[in-house]
Amino acid sequence: MGNLALEPLDRPDGMTTHEYAHRRLRQAIMVGSIRPGESLTIRGIAEAMESSPTPVREALRRLSSEGALRVLDNRRIMVPRMTADRFSELVSLRSVLEQHAARRAVPHITERCIDRLEEVDRAQDEAIARKDNAAALLLNQEFHRTLYSANPEQVIMPMVESIWLQLGPFLGIAMEHVAQLYFVDRHQEAIAALRKRDEDAVAAAIKADISEGIGGFERAAIENLLRLAGQ
Template sequence: MTVDNQPVVSRAQRETVQDRIYNEVRNGLMFGQFAPGQKLKLRALAKDAGTSYLPVRDALGRLVAEKALHLLPNRTIAVPELSREVVDDVWRVRIQLEEFATLNAVKNLTKGDLSALNSIQKEMSKKIAKGAHLEQLKSNKAFHFAIYEAARSPVLIGLIENLWLQAGPYISFTRNMKDDSKIHFHEEVLLAIETGDAKSAANAIKSDLMQGLHLIRAMLEEAEANET
């Protein structure tokens, strides 16, 4: 049965589609797929997802409630704009939590986990060499969370994921820059994990995050200078 040529979706189906769209947009935000200030077109997203308007609206509404997206006065949903204050605040807390997660994860990582991390790192290196920036950011997220999840703390992972949601638009701001520093820091992390040195692994994660923060600050300062 259809109404106005739109398929009628059962409640159970609608929830399943909503969850899928929610997770896809959420993951996209976390690894920098969406740019700061970008407006999300609900009907275009619905068309891409092969679904109706309502589950997309509901999925994005969940992300607005989580403050990962903003609802503008005209009811448009958008990615948050750039802010140096937010960047500094988010990265300060990220560093604390991600260092802590790494310290607790190293003792739980197996040889199989280390092999998987090495594979992610090799793929990331290839993507950087090819200039596949968005794919590189996906690999970067996979690398970090493969470590953090070994801390075996759902609460900690939830907090880190929330911060990555807020950090994603800023990460996207730098995605067209060629930066090989992540490879260096990730290699330091891998070496520390291999030797069971949790403190060195955490320090390398901190250096990785600090380097990203420095790049974002520099680009924000350049953007502000160009506006004046």
């Protein structure tokens, strides 16, 4: 039985229950507060957020098609376990996807947009300084999201978000077992390249940002971490 610990979450007026359930579960998975391998029950979730099975089921379907959850043959639902191979696939795909997203955003970048990126980057640095890993993680995503969303016709963000979501639970484990997850980023380099509207340089900055950030986990380190976490 899953005595589920779900962070309460602000619920705007008019938000449907299934959307709220989706957001709340998504956040929990993203920051790794639901353990990979841990199985979720519809009734358990419904009880935890004081609603009923129907909207919870809709939320679970969405999350499973976003890759955040996996439906087993027994129809049980769980957060998928990470493996070193899957991690490698996710990171290399993330790199390719985000480089492309960045390139397609460059023609649409405005000064207003760059200001916003500066602002988010500053907030992230502050989160890092006060060692708030979870906040830093979310602000890092916000930086990337802001950049890629500058392209008004973009169709890539749902896929990028899906990758982040699939990497989330592992990052949660990493943050628990690594004393201090040291953040390196190439955000200033990316911003400088954006100011010059230099697509290649922007893509290079994003590529480096990813390969030096989450891509920095070596195979042995991943396997070790997973073993430590009992996965």
